[in-house]
Amino acid sequence: MNIHEYQAKELLKKYGVAVQRGVVADTPDKAVAAAKGIQSETGSKWFVVKSQIHAGGRGKGTIKETGSRGVVLAKSVDEVFEKSKQY
Secondary structure (H helix, E strand, C coil), rough: CCHHHHHHHHHHCCCCCCCCCCCCCCCCCHHHHHHHHHHEEEEEEEEECCCCCCCCCCCCCCCCCCCCEEEEECCHHHHHHHHHHHC
């Protein structure tokens, strides 16, 4: 079965399993809006931008354009926009 992390989290939450909160965003603008929402709730200034790909296992996929493993740290909302454009 191939499901993305966000889909697995939805299933786990449905059955009462505690999972870390995340927001799905399919455009850079939506990623910025999600970051701003998280920032207003938590005060965090750092965010993790993750691509959701089926790559055959944890850490096996690589984004061709950036060489990234699909997970990057953004240290500001502006960086969220720039880094999410790369995916």
